[in-house]
Amino acid sequence: xxxxxxxxxxxPDDVAAIADALVQHRRxxxxxxxxxxxxxxxxxxxxxxxxxxxxxxxxxxxxxxRMAAEAGSVAAAADDAAATLRAAQAExxxxxxxxxxxxxxxxxSTGAVxxxxxxxxxxARDRDIAIAEIADRIAQAVRxxxxxxxxxxxxxxGVAQSDGPLVSASDVASVPxxxxxxxPGEANAWWRSMSEEQQAWVLAEHPEWLGNTDGIPAGIRDQxxxxxxxxxxSELEAEAERLRANLDSNWFGGTFTNDDAAxxxxxxxxxxxxxxxxxxxxxxxxxLVLDPTGARQLxxxxxxxxxxxxxxxxxxxxxxxSTVGGSMASYDRDMEKxxxxxxxxxxxxxxxxxxxxxxxxxYEAPQWSEWHRPGSxxxxxxxxxxxGGAALADFYRGIDxxxxxxxxxxxxxxxxxxxxxxxxxxxxxxxxxxxIFGSPGIATGDVTDLQVPSGxxxxxxxxxxxxxxxxxFGGDPSRMDGLRSLSTxxxxxxxxxxxxxxxxxxxxxxxxxxxxNIAAVVVGxxxxxxxxxx
Amino acid sequence: MxxxxxxxxxxxxxxxxxxxxxEALEADPGGLVWEPDAEGFGLTxxxxxxxxxxxxxxxxxxxxxxxxxxxxxxxxxxxxxxxxSARHGFSEVTTVVERPDGVRRVAEDEFGGRVYFGTAxxxxxxxxxxCHEWETTPGxxxxxxxxxxxxEADAAGARDGA
Numbered sequence: 001x002x003x004x005x006x007x008x009x010x011x012p013d014d015v016a017a018i019a020d021a022l023v024q025h026r027r028x029x030x031x032x033x034x035x036x037x038x039x040x041x042x043x044x045x046x047x048x049x050x051x052x053x054x055x056x057x058x059x060x061x062x063x064x065x066r067m068a069a070e071a072g073s074v075a076a077a078a079d080d081a082a083a084t085l086r087a088a089q090a091e092x093x094x095x096x097x098x099x100x101x102x103x104x105x106x107x108x109s110t111g112a113v114x115x116x117x118x119x120x121x122x123x124a125r126d127r128d129i130a131i132a133e134i135a136d137r138i139a140q141a142v143r144x145x146x147x148x149x150x151x152x153x154x155x156x157x158g159v160a161q162s163d164g165p166l167v168s169a170s171d172v173a174s175v176p177x178x179x180x181x182x183x184p185g186e187a188n189a190w191w192r193s194m195s196e197e198q199q200a201w202v203l204a205e206h207p208e209w210l211g212n213t214d215g216i217p218a219g220i221r222d223q224x225x226x227x228x229x230x231x232x233x234s235e236l237e238a239e240a241e242r243l244r245a246n247l248d249s250n251w252f253g254g255t256f257t258n259d260d261a262a263x264x265x266x267x268x269x270x271x272x273x274x275x276x277x278x279x280x281x282x283x284x285x286x287x288l289v290l291d292p293t294g295a296r297q298l299x300x301x302x303x304x305x306x307x308x309x310x311x312x313x314x315x316x317x318x319x320x321x322s323t324v325g326g327s328m329a330s331y332d333r334d335m336e337k338x339x340x341x342x343x344x345x346x347x348x349x350x351x352x353x354x355x356x357x358x359x360x361x362x363y364e365a366p367q368w369s370e371w372h373r374p375g376s377x378x379x380x381x382x383x384x385x386x387x388g389g390a391a392l393a394d395f396y397r398g399i400d401x402x403x404x405x406x407x408x409x410x411x412x413x414x415x416x417x418x419x420x421x422x423x424x425x426x427x428x429x430x431x432x433x434x435x436i437f438g439s440p441g442i443a444t445g446d447v448t449d450l451q452v453p454s455g456x457x458x459x460x461x462x463x464x465x466x467x468x469x470x471x472x473f474g475g476d477p478s479r480m481d482g483l484r485s486l487s488t489x490x491x492x493x494x495x496x497x498x499x500x501x502x503x504x505x506x507x508x509x510x511x512x513x514x515x516x517n518i519a520a521v522v523v524g525x526x527x528x529x530x531x532x533x534x
Numbered sequence: 535m536x537x538x539x540x541x542x543x544x545x546x547x548x549x550x551x552x553x554x555x556x557e558a559l560e561a562d563p564g565g566l567v568w569e570p571d572a573e574g575f576g577l578t579x580x581x582x583x584x585x586x587x588x589x590x591x592x593x594x595x596x597x598x599x600x601x602x603x604x605x606x607x608x609x610x611x612x613x614x615x616x617x618x619s620a621r622h623g624f625s626e627v628t629t630v631v632e633r634p635d636g637v638r639r640v641a642e643d644e645f646g647g648r649v650y651f652g653t654a655x656x657x658x659x660x661x662x663x664x665c666h667e668w669e670t671t672p673g674x675x676x677x678x679x680x681x682x683x684x685x686e687a688d689a690a691g692a693r694d695g696a
Contacts, residue, residue, distance in 0.1 A: 282579040282590065283674035305575065329581040333591070336580035340593045340660065341650075343574045347598055349636050349654040354573055510648075511640060516630070528631075 004108045004138065007092060007145040012085035015152070019078035026071035033064040070159045077155035080174040083195040084148035091192050092141040099134050102127075111138050122453045129430050133185040133401055140179070140189025147176040175202060184215030184398035191216055203227075211290055214398025218286050218307035225290040226280070232292045233273050240266045265296060271325030272298035279332040289362045289395070296367070298324045301360040301395070302332055304339045311353030312342065313399055313407040314522045315360050317392060319416025322365040331359040334508040338519055345516075346523035353408070353523060362395060363388025366416060382419065382473055385443060389423025396429035408432050410522045411452075414507065419443050419473045425450040432456060435486075435521050437507040437514065438465050441473030447482035455484065458521055458529075460514050462488040465504045486517040487530040538645055541590060541666040545678065548647065548661050551622040552597065552681040555659065558614045559599075563607035566599035566657060570680030577677050582665035589665040591646075595680045599657040608637065608653055615651045615659065616641060624649050 040057060099106050103116050104127075113135045115127055151174060175198050178190045191199065191210075199220075202209060207224035210216050216224075243263040250259070269292055279285055279302055289301035307313055316338075318331055335357040343355045366384050400406045411434040413421030422442025425434055426449050433456035436442055442450070447457055459477040461469075469476060477483055488501045490513065501512040508515050513530055520528040539547075556568045574596050582589035603611040616627055616639070624641035631638045636654030646664025651657075 278581065281671075281674050282581070283676060284575065284578050285674075304578065329583045333580035333582070336578055336593070337662075340575060340578060340596075340662070343571075344596060344650060344658050344660045347571065347574070347596065347656050348638065348652050348658045349656075352656070511628070511630075 003142050004111060007142055008089060010085055012082040015078050016082035019075045019082060022071045022075035026068050026075065029064055029068040029071060033061060033068060036061050036064060074155055074159055077152050081148040081152040085145055087195050088141045088145035088193055092138060095134055095137040095141065104131060104134060111135065125428060125451060129428055136183060136185030137189040140186055140193050144176045144193030184394055184401040187213050187215030188401040214394040215401040217402045218288055218303065221288050222286040225287040228290060229273060236266050236270050236292060268323065268325050269298040272300065275325050275328040276300055279328055288358065294364050297364045299362050300324045301358055301362050302328065303356050303358045304336045305356030307356045307399060308403060310356035310407055312355045312523050314410040314412055315358045315396065316412040317360050317417035317421050318414050320366050322361055324361050328359060335359050337510055338508060341515065342519040342522045345519050345525055345528060349528060350523045350525040360395060362391050363420060382443060385416065385419040385423050388420040392420055392424035393427040393429050396424065396431050400430040406430060408524050412518065414438050415467055416440065425452055427451065433521055435518050436477055438467050438504050439477045440467050440470040441475060442477055443473050445475045447480055457483050458486050459483045460486050460488050460507060462501045462503060462507065464502045467504050485532050487532045488514040538666055541592065541668045544647065544663050544666055545592060547622065548663065549681050551619060552661060555615055555618045556682055558618055559611065562614065563603060563610040565607060566601050568597055568599045568682055570682055571596035571598045585665040588667045591663050591665055593662040597659040601656065603653045603657060611653055619649045
């Protein structure tokens with residue numbers, strides 16, 4: 001029998017019934033232990049047989065106590081196993097049903113998923129992503145069930161081999177481990193494989209497992225990351241204190257230790273936490289990334305709206321000189337305005353879909369202070385974009401993987417952030433459309449390298465934007481075949497008087513043609529876009 | 535910022551203006567029923583870092599009428615919104631889009647507040663404030679009931695036959 005069929009044949013209700021029976025036995029054992037305690041040999045009994053009788057009595061008491069503890073432990077383990085098996089079977093059945101309904105074939109002997117029919121390349125790309133996700137779900141459900149089986153077996157072995165009471169089975173041992181190096185699909189399957197109680201336990205005890213894990217639902221990531229702010233702040237403040245003490249006690253300051261540079265980074269991360277708390281205080285936000293472990297900067301992502309339910313989700317990636325502390329407030333403002341304008345646009349003349357927008361600073365963008373590292377961290381190098389692009393691709397995939405229904409997902413990349421976006425989109429991510437603006441290049445000279453549906457990559461270049469003419473990373477996008485150019489001028493529609501945007505940093509300014517165009521792409525309102533010939 | 539009204543003051547004023555606009559539209563040209571955009575955003579806020587650390591902008595829950603004003607009704611819709619909003623200081627009107635299948639305009643006041651209004655597949659009104667400081671900065675759960683939500687007490691009273 002295959003692993004899938006084996007898991008489906010298991011009977012969690014029977015396991016739960018055993019747990020219930022064990023609970024009853026434990027109660028009986030505890031009653032017996034109480035009675036034995038009350039019937040100790042009387043202290044007035046004087047005889048040579050008194051001491052042997054007392055030893056036998058004590059041993060009986062210890063045995064009863066141990067057996068009650070073992071029964072309790074096995075009952076808890078069986079109860080947890082039953083819950084995990086039920087969840088795993090439900091997930092497996094749901095995945096198989098969904099696969100069947102979508103026209104996929106699942107090989108029950110191997111768990112491999114394949115497509116029954118042939119599709120156009122663009123549809124096939126989306127279906128390939130769906131195949132990977134469904135295979136992940138099936139594999140994780142099987143793993144969760146097998147882990148529950150193994151955990152219960154270990155609990156029973158422990159009882160068989162140990163004279164002492166078992167460790168409670170309702171601790172971390174009953175939570176299935178997340179697969180190492182899990183993809184967003186695997187992470188989501190892991191999350192879904194757990195019972196509600198296990199999920200609540202992980203969220204409460206290990207928010208650090210969830211906050212930055214792509215594939216976990218946005219609402220959960222938000223709760224996890226918010227729970228960690230105070231911890232990160234304490235750790236960073238302690239580190240700052242240590243570095244200050246080092247500098248104070250060192251006659252040469254930071255000349256030979258770099259403690260001064262390290263202190264500056266820590267202080268900037270603390271400023272980043274202040275900025276995060278400031279934007280969260282305005283309500284309606286989700287904190288989707290909070291990572292203080294970067295060598296150079298705090299990394300974070302904040303959403304306006306609900307990424308778990310919005311019909312249209314846009315992820316904005318900024319570039320050169322962006323930091324959480326210095327830039328999050330203004331990017332958050334731009335994303336709040338964009339979300340509201342896009343929602344209004346979708347009601348007014350679109351599909352009426354809801355909108356969420358994300359300011360993604362989940363990578364360490366180049367800074368002026370890194371000018372002395374032109375071949376690595378500085379803006380002249382693609383290294384930061386390559387590192388950030390890999391993380392951004394997972395973030396995109398995580399949005400799709402974390403939801404039952406994929407949103408219309410738009411990638412927005414500005415300046416060096418468009419290079420990062422270009423790197424990310426060369427992987428299969430589920431992104432439906434992309435807008436790059438003020439771009440020094442998208443890390444390729446061939447738009448077909450971007451795995452985005454044909455005709456759904458847009459670029460904007462404002463007058464007097466020198467960065468957009470650099471073409472350093474794969475050439476100037478405004479001269480590249482296959483990209484559609486959107487206007488940044490006063491609107492060319494009849495009667496329209498939207499404002500022109502100029503320079504490098506005004507693409508998202510309120511009431512500009514560029515903001516309108518970006519909003520139109522976000523909500524998929526093709527006929528609202530103002531295109532220009534190149 | 536001293537000469538600018540507080541956020542509480544502009545929210546109260548803009549709220550009164552929206553009530554006035556909706557009442558006027560339901561009287562003339564009529565035909566469409568206005569409702570809050572229940573599935574969309576409530577009151578949203580963001581910072582104005584270029585003005586001051588304490589300043590914010592706020593955007594009300596959108597107002598929605600399912601359907602389009604056509605012909606003369608469209609002209610009246612535009613006139614009514616412009617007239618009422620102008621009385622509340624939104625006198626600088628810009629046409630964003632004007633095509634046979636849809637029109638959209640924005641009116642702005644001296645504080646950078648904006649009223650977006652348009653009619654196409656649906657008709658919408660969206661009001662944003664400029665940058666203002668709060669008298670008392672609210673918490674993140676702060677919201678204001680939509681201007682065209684019936685007050686809960688009245689609704690309960692109506693159910694009770696009051």
